[in-house]
Amino acid sequence: MELIAALKLAEVGDELEVLSTDKGSANDIPEWINKVGHQLLECREEDGVHYIRVRKTR
C-alpha cells in the first residue's frame, strides 16, 4: 500500500525501494508491478527483510 501511495507522488523515471518484513507484500508487489507495467529492478531478502526496488515507467 505504501508503494502505491509513493508511486502516485513520484515522477516517471524515479526509482523507489520498499523495505518490508511482510512476506505477502514481497509476493504481491512483483505481481502488481507486472500488471500495471512499472519496472521491477530488484527483489531480494536479507535477514527477513524484503528489499524491492521499482522504477516508475508511466
Add this chain to the structure above:
Amino acid sequence: MKKIVIVGGGTGGTILANNLARRLTAELKAQKVSITLLSASDKHMYQPGLLYVAFGRMSSQELYQDQVSLLEPGIIFHVDPVTAFDMDNNQVLSESGSKYDYDHLVICTGSRPNPESVPGLAEHANHVYTVEAAEKTFRSLQQFEGGRVMIVTGVPHKCPMVPLELTFMMHDYFKDRGILDKVELYYTYPIGRLHSLENVGKWAQGEFDKMGVQYETLFNVKEVDGDHHQVHSEEGSVIDYDLLITIPPHSGMPVILENALGAGGWIPTNPATLQMEGRDNVFVLGDTTNIPISKAGSTAHYEAEALGENLAALVRQGTMVRTYEGKVFCFIEAGKDRATYASFDYKHPPQPQPPTQMMHWFKLAYNKLYWNSVRGLL
C-alpha cells in the same frame, strides 16, 4: 517561558493539548510554560460517527461539540488557521496576520478526502468522509433496489477499517430491507489481499465467503465512467456497477503542501520520536505524518499520549523519556450488531477474534465516550 504551539484541533491536537495541560498544571500556573492550540474551526467533529450517519443510525448533529468545551483550563485556544511555517525563526504565521513564537511546535493538521484526484470518482461515487457525503450515501442506500454495489478503495485513505465496515454494514442493511438476494456486494482492494493488515485480511476473507461477498484484489481505481456505470482499474479490469461506494484517496492539508513540508502533504517524521525529520523541536502527529501506519484517530490518540509525556519531560528535564511504539487500537464493525477489533503496534500484528455483540456495544459506547477520550480522561 517555554512556548508550545499545536497546529490542528482534531483528535491528536486536542488530546495532546489536554494531556500537556494536566501534566504541566504547576508550570502553567507559574507561567513557566504556555500551550497554544490553533485550529481552523470552533467545532470538533467525531469523525468515526460519519459511518453511522451513512446508515441513518446517527445524526450529523451528534458528531459535533464546541472545541472550547473540550479543553482544559490554561490552554490558549484560537480559531486562527496557520498559513505559513517559519521554522528557521521558530514562528508560525496565521490567517489573521498573527505570529506565534514557539519553543516546541506540533503539527497535526490531518488529511482530507480527495476523490477529485480520480476522474469520475467525485461525481459518481458515494463516500462517508464528510457530513454531506455520508448523508448522500444514506439516501443512495435507501433508494437502492438491487444490483451490484461496488466498493473501491483509494490510496492512501483514512481509517483502514472503513472499507470492511461499510461492506459488512451494507450486507446487514440490505438484509434488513429484505433485498439482499437482489444485491451483489463487490469489494475491491488495492493490494493482493482484502486488507493492508494481513491477519485482518485473512479474517475478512472468511467473513466475506460466509456472507457471499465477491471480491477482487490488486484493484486500483483509475477512472469511473459514469455514463456506462463502469470502473476501470490501473490493472486493466473493467467492472460494471449499479451503486458505487468509495473510500476515496486522501491528501495532506493544503497548508502542508503550500509550505513544502512533505510530498502529498505528509511530513517526513521519525516513527519513534515523532520529530519532523531535520527539526528537533518540531513534532508531527496523526494523519499528517508520513509514517507507514494507519491514518486513524486511534493512531493520533496513542501518538499524542507518547508525545505529551515527552514534551512535558522536555519542559521539565530538557530530554525526552519514551518512544512511540506504533500502538493502534481499531474497532471493526462486522455488521449491524457485531464487531471485533484490531490491536497492534510496529512489531506485533493484530489477531482479530470472531465478532461479538459485546464488542459492538463497546463501540457504540465509545461513540459517546470519545468526548471524554478527547478531553484526556479516558
